[in-house]
Amino acid sequence: MKPSYRILIVDDEDNVRRMLSTAFTLSGQETFCARDGSEAIRLFTDHPPDVVLMDIRMPVLNGIEALQQMHAQHPRIPVILMTAYAEVETAVEALRCGAFDYIIKPFDLDELHIVIQRALALESMKQEISSLHKALTDSWQWGHILTTSPNMMEVCRDTAKIALSQASVLISGESGTGKELIARAIHYNSRRAAGPFIKVNCAALPESLLESELFGHEKGAFTGAQVQRRGLFERAHQGTLLLDEVGEMPLTLQAKLLRVLQEREFERLGGHQTIQVDIRIVAATNRNLAAMVEDGSFRQDVFYRLNVIHLEIPPLRERPQDIPLLANHFLQKFSAENQRDIIDIDPAALACLCAWHWPGNIRELSNVIERAVIMSTGALIFTDDLPAQLLSPPPADIDEKRSAVGEERNLKDEMKRYEKKLIIETLEHYDGNRTHCALALGISRRALMYKLQEYDICQPSRSDT
Numbered sequence: 440m441k442p443s444y445r446i447l448i449v450d451d452e453d454n455v456r457r458m459l460s461t462a463f464t465l466s467g468q469e470t471f472c473a474r475d476g477s478e479a480i481r482l483f484t485d486h487p488p489d490v491v492l493m494d495i496r497m498p499v500l501n502g503i504e505a506l507q508q509m510h511a512q513h514p515r516i517p518v519i520l521m522t523a524y525a526e527v528e529t530a531v532e533a534l535r536c537g538a539f540d541y542i543i544k545p546f547d548l549d550e551l552h553i554v555i556q557r558a559l560a561l562e563s564m565k566q567e568i569s570s571l572h573k574a575l576t577d578s579w580q581w582g583h584i585l586t587t588s589p590n591m592m593e594v595c596r597d598t599a600k601i602a603l604s605q606a607s608v609l610i611s612g613e614s615g616t617g618k619e620l621i622a623r624a625i626h627y628n629s630r631r632a633a634g635p636f637i638k639v640n641c642a643a644l645p646e647s648l649l650e651s652e653l654f655g656h657e658k659g660a661f662t663g664a665q666v667q668r669r670g671l672f673e674r675a676h677q678g679t680l681l682l683d684e685v686g687e688m689p690l691t692l693q694a695k696l697l698r699v700l701q702e703r704e705f706e707r708l709g710g711h712q713t714i715q716v717d718i719r720i721v722a723a724t725n726r727n728l729a730a731m732v733e734d735g736s737f738r739q740d741v742f743y744r745l746n747v748i749h750l751e752i753p754p755l756r757e758r759p760q761d762i763p764l765l766a767n768h769f770l771q772k773f774s775a776e777n778q779r780d781i782i783d784i785d786p787a788a789l790a791c792l793c794a795w796h797w798p799g800n801i802r803e804l805s806n807v808i809e810r811a812v813i814m815s816t817g818a819l820i821f822t823d824d825l826p827a828q829l830l831s832p833p834p835a836d837i838d839e840k841r842s843a844v845g846e847e848r849n850l851k852d853e854m855k856r857y858e859k860k861l862i863i864e865t866l867e868h869y870d871g872n873r874t875h876c877a878l879a880l881g882i883s884r885r886a887l888m889y890k891l892q893e894y895d896i897c898q899p900s901r902s903d904t
């Protein structure tokens with residue numbers, strides 16, 4: 440049996456109300472009746488039904504007026520109007536006012552059931568779509584961007600402001616710094632959040648494929664184009680298109696991109712019809728586009744149009760406070776994914792992580808922690824679980840340190856020195872607040888207290904810290 444629904448029946452004729460009420464009750468539905476528009480509004484407000492079946496011509500408040508009031512309260516509850524044949528024009532007017540459908544008296548009950556089922560099915564589909572959109576939008580939160588460093592926080596603040604505008608954005612930064620994460624932040628915090636977010640990697644496809652991927656093509660545009668295909672510009676309509684690694688886009692394609700950037704219009708390959716789209720373009724690159732413009736490998740006009748707003752994501756080595764925070768985040772993530780119960784990173788291992796220069800930035804850190812989780816056999820990540828290159832500082836760094844002190848020092852001492860320096864800097868940053876400092880370093884407050892003692896770091900004692 441189909442699930443039951445609540446139906447509000449509104450008609451000024453007693454026998455019609457009775458007949459409909461009996462028929463719906465017998466088929467397992469919950470019914471309640473009103474004899475005019477104002478009684479209907481009262482019932483509708485007190486017990487919102489799943490569907491309304493209402494006569495148009497009634498005393499006190501007619502069906503159209505009642506419909507408008509219902510629509511203002513709950514626009515998603517479908518209202519089906521009943522009318523005598525002579526009133527079809529009024530019924531059409533009712534559709535304009537938001538009625539789901541109308542049915543002409545005298546009607547067949549089966550016909551009525553079909554209309555109601557259609558209304559309920561459409562409504563539940565709309566609800567599903569809107570909850571999917573909501574889930575997608577909700578699943579993007581600022582909390583996805585973890586940072587405690589002032590330079591990255593500034594980027595996040597700028598991103599929040601930029602999201603509200605419609606301007607094109609160029610995001611630059613080394614590989615793995617979080618450019619795509621920022622592009623998503625822009626989309627999901629913009630008025631386009633309910634629209635699509637589409638990413639295309641300009642480095643991943645040969646020129647001809649990239650062109651048809653972006654612009655789409657008509658049937659027969661080239662060998663193999665057996666059907667018409669919409670391109671990414673069209674699919675991103677009312678949303679955001681991320682042109683990833685835009686520095687790798689061939690010059691000829693850049694010329695075609697220019698028109699889309701300027702006019703938001705283009706033709707599909709092999710097509711004559713001009714297609715207009717409402718898209719926001721965000722571009723990302725790990726190359727220096729200004730230098731590429733200088734040497735002629737990137738078009739200046741395209742650069743200026745992409746670079747309306749520029750966001751530069753700092754590399755991880757320029758935000759060392761984020762290393763412990765992100766390392767612990769990835770530890771929890773991969774520990775859960777691999778059904779392991781690894782609770783912490785041993786201080787020496789953490790010091791190694793903090794000393795590394797992270798050329799691959801956050802993606803590299805994520806990979807290192809994933810590997811460590813897989814390699815580890817206990818409840819902690821130790822230096823043994825880290826890749827060998829992390830256990831010795833980069834050569835340039837060693838040379839610098841050697842010349843600075845005029846002698847060689849062992850790894851453990853270097854680590855300790857680095858750890859002490861990091862703790863002092865973080866404490867200073869948080870104005871001596873140990874709880875915040877421990878959080879930022881990704882260690883427990885107890886572990887921090889122990890280290891303060893171990894490294895003999897004196898602090899004015901503060902009751903709130």
Ligand SMILES: Nc1ncnc2c1ncn2[C@@H]1O[C@H](COP(=O)(O)OP(=O)(O)OP(=O)(O)O)[C@@H](O)[C@H]1O
Nearest residue numbers: 583584585613614615616617618619620725801802
């Ligand atoms: N601040 C952050 N907090 C949490 N996770 C982050 C942060 N920054 C980056 N990540 C994660 O690191 C990984 C790399 O980020 P992303 O793909 O955005 O970088 P990218 O700059 O686009 O890299 P590439 O240049 O290699 O394409 C992703 O898994 C992302 O979720």
Ligand SMILES: [Mg+2]
Nearest residue numbers: 618619683723
């Ligand atoms: Mg990327």
